[in-house]
Amino acid sequence: MTLSDNMRASFLIMLSMAAFTVNDALMKLASSNLPFFQQIFMRGVLITIGLTILAHFWGHLRFRPSRKDRALTALRTAAEAIGTIFFLTALFSIPIANLSAILQALPLTVTLAAAIFLGEPVGWRRIAAILVGFIGVAIIIRPGLDGFTIFSIYGVGAVIAVTFRDLAARKLSKSIPSSRVALSAAIGVTIMALFGSLYRAEGWVTPTVSEAALLVGAALCLMAGYIAAVAGMRLGDLGAVAPFRYTSLLVALILGFFLFDEWPDFWTMFGAAIVVATGLFTLCRERATARKTPTGLRIR
Structure with missing residues (x-):
């Protein structure tokens, strides 16, 4: 059976x-012993090296972005x-x-x-759907109720930051290659983690072999x-492949159950739905x- 471009893109x-x-999940497993910013820094170094190799292989390092693109890339990196x-x-x-369920609000917030x-x-x-979706997020985090935790608000903060990143x-x-944008973000996050480590003065913890393996696996x-x-986004139509982003919630449910013995309660699942x-x-x-619309006939 021959698969269409949209089917291959969806996979x-x-x-x-x-x-x-x-x-x-790998970052969460490695977090028990390693300092917060050190963990981000170590993963960031690995990702920066990998993306630099890819960008060089694809010939993207020679690209010179415009002043506007440099400013937008800096804004995206900060977000x-x-x-x-x-x-x-x-x-x-x-x-x-639970965190993955909160992040499913991204299509709503970006719109x-x-x-x-x-x-x-x-x-x-769409405005009505967005408002209903925000009610779903409120059900997940349940502010003021027993199931509420301040860390759910950090999840909402991540949604807001990623929304501005996507804008x-x-x-x-x-014309700007995606690899250059991703590389800039990797460098920015790594530098942020380095300064965070120096500010927090937590000291350097030598990772064990298993922790190092987890960080390499995460990268x-x-x-x-x-x-x-x-x-996937270049191969298929945006409208056809975008819904498959919700795969992350299913994978998070499976990993949470088998790796962390976690399963969301009824209200979290209801809000996520x-x-x-x-x-x-x-x-x-x-x-x-x-x-x-004429401009919508070809979506890339």
Whole structure:
């Protein structure tokens, strides 16, 4: 059976989401002994080396971005660094599936932020879906109730940071290679982690063989996730492959159960279902809107 480009792209997106989530699990496993910023720094060094090799292999290191793209890349990198701090702080303190459920709100927040800051058109149906999706997020974190934890707010902070990261990415020129953008982010996060280590003065902890293996595995998973995500988004139509990003929630549920003996309660699952459903609806509406406009006939 011959697979279409969209089917192959969908498999690549699912692979990338699985790789990203396995990276999260490996980082969580390595977090019991290693200082917070040291862990980010060590992984960042490995990713920076890997992305530099890839960018060199693809001939992207010679690319000279415009002043506008340099500014947008710097903004995206800053948002990436802030999001990393929020995300890993939450990851090390709450179940991985709970955090993944909160992150499923990203399609909603990006759509809303694009309407507010970039002036992109958003109809009343998507606005209604976004509001319902935010209710789902509130059910997951349950502020003021027994199931609430402050670290869930860090997860929301990660969503906000990643939203601004994606807005900056939307304004980048089509000509700038994705590997250069990712490399800049890796360098920025690594430098942030280095200064964080110096500020916290936690001292350097020599990782054990198993901890080093976990960090290497996390870096390799991030690399694999990046390559698969870029390949998938370039191969298939955005509207066709974007829903498969929700694979990360399923993988997080499985890893949380088998690696950490974690399983979300009913209300977390209920809220996650609302967020996923509204996110899928929003993506479908964006696809339908794109089909009605001349610029939406070809989505890359």
